[in-house]
Amino acid sequence: MKIEHKIIIRDTLIFCGSLLILLIIVFYTTLFTRNTWKAGLKKQTQTVLDAAQKGNYIVGDFVQLKLPISSASAIYSLTINDEFPSPSFAIIVRVTGFSGPVPMVFISNSKGTFFKGIAGIANPHEDIFNYGITDSMIVFWRKKISKLLYLKEIIE
Amino acid sequence: MKKSAFSIFLLGVLSILIPFPGRFAYGIIVVLQLNLLCFFSLLVEFLIKKLKNQSLTSSMLLIFLVVFSALLYQIMVLFSPIIALTISFTYYLVCFSSFLFGIIFTNYEIPFKKKTVEILKRMITFTLFALLFFIFRDIAGYGTITLPVHDGLKEIVLFERSQNKTTFLASIPAGIIFLASITACYLFLKHLYILIKRSKDAHS
Numbered sequence: 359m360k361i362e363h364k365i366i367i368r369d370t371l372i373f374c375g376s377l378l379i380l381l382i383i384v385f386y387t388t389l390f391t392r393n394t395w396k397a398g399l400k401k402q403t404q405t406v407l408d409a410a411q412k413g414n415y416i417v418g419d420f421v422q423l424k425l426p427i428s429s430a431s432a433i434y435s436l437t438i439n440d441e442f443p444s445p446s447f448a449i450i451v452r453v454t455g456f457s458g459p460v461p462m463v464f465i466s467n468s469k470g471t472f473f474k475g476i477a478g479i480a481n482p483h484e485d486i487f488n489y490g491i492t493d494s495m496i497v498f499w500r501k502k503i504s505k506l507l508y509l510k511e512i513i514e
Numbered sequence: 515m516k517k518s519a520f521s522i523f524l525l526g527v528l529s530i531l532i533p534f535p536g537r538f539a540y541g542i543i544v545v546l547q548l549n550l551l552c553f554f555s556l557l558v559e560f561l562i563k564k565l566k567n568q569s570l571t572s573s574m575l576l577i578f579l580v581v582f583s584a585l586l587y588q589i590m591v592l593f594s595p596i597i598a599l600t601i602s603f604t605y606y607l608v609c610f611s612s613f614l615f616g617i618i619f620t621n622y623e624i625p626f627k628k629k630t631v632e633i634l635k636r637m638i639t640f641t642l643f644a645l646l647f648f649i650f651r652d653i654a655g656y657g658t659i660t661l662p663v664h665d666g667l668k669e670i671v672l673f674e675r676s677q678n679k680t681t682f683l684a685s686i687p688a689g690i691i692f693l694a695s696i697t698a699c700y701l702f703l704k705h706l707y708i709l710i711k712r713s714k715d716a717h718s
Contacts, residue, residue: 380585387588387589402596402665430602431599450599456686458686459604460600461596478600
């Protein structure tokens with residue numbers, strides 16, 4: 359084998375090796391951050407719901423979805439201390455408005471889906487128009503969430 | 515570069531700032547990501563040069579850019595899950611931006627030191643421009659300066675804004691208008707400069 363060939367093989371092996379190591383690091387970091395992701399968004403959802411009515415909502419476990427939307431949202435089981443029927447869900451979802459993406463919190467049960475506020479800002483009940491969100495967008499997401507959540511096969 | 519090609523390039527370069535919300539906190543995140551990606555790319559290119567296998571440079575750089583972006587996104591999740599959710603796939607747009615491609619995937623033949631200095635100059639200019647762009651939209655639109663924190667955005671209120679009247683300035687359409695205006699002004703001033711220089715040369 360010529361020396362040039364040996365160099366090419368060596369370089370390719372170094373490249374593939376380093377790439378493999380990086381991909382493994384990304385894979386394990388993703389696994390490692392999954393719990394932080396779930397816990398962080400749960401805390402944010404609880405904060406928004408507390409701002410709506412303190413002590414009325416208790417955000418529960420993460421609900422795994424089999425849909426592409428799950429990368430831009432998180433769904434949790436929800437206990438509501440009033441006459442709302444069970445099961446109920448709290449949903450935090452990335453909605454894109456005229457001012458870019460905004461994380462919004464909804465609650466949903468068999469009575470319907472309701473918008474509760476914007477997450478990650480000081481005042482969750484600030485006017486949605488300030489963030490480029492219109493009422494028609496809210497209606498669209500309410501319908502979409504209701505439709506998705508009550509397809510039984512999507513919840514693992 | 516021809517004038518029209520330059521303006522297209524300039525808008526392409528600047529358009530990576532548009533998909534992000536018009537808050538200063540997101541500007542800090544974009545700029546940080548762009549600078550880190552540039553630094554990592556230079557490091558990878560340096561290592562490839564050491565290996566003396568330059569035919570693979572572009573493909574290796576591209577793969578490493580994507581992997582580094584994915585790693586940075588995971589760090590973002592650890593830092594603030596809510597900001598990571600808000601930015602989501604927009605975060606990966608930066609690594610495929612014409613700005614990064616324009617400065618990283620070129621000039622392999624010039625000395626590494628010279629290229630590093632050139633990239634540093636461009637990065638500093640772009641960083642300052644991007645930060646000014648985001649801080650202007652944040653102040654004009656919301657009357658605040660926002661900073662990224664674990665629980666989302668920390669708002670430093672500068673003045674109370676009148677209800678709903680100024681938030682358009684922080685929107686995506688307003689961002690596009692600002693960028694187009696800045697580009698147009700820049701090109702016009704450049705045109706004036708060339709005209710003045712020509713007339714001076716003609717008189718002398």
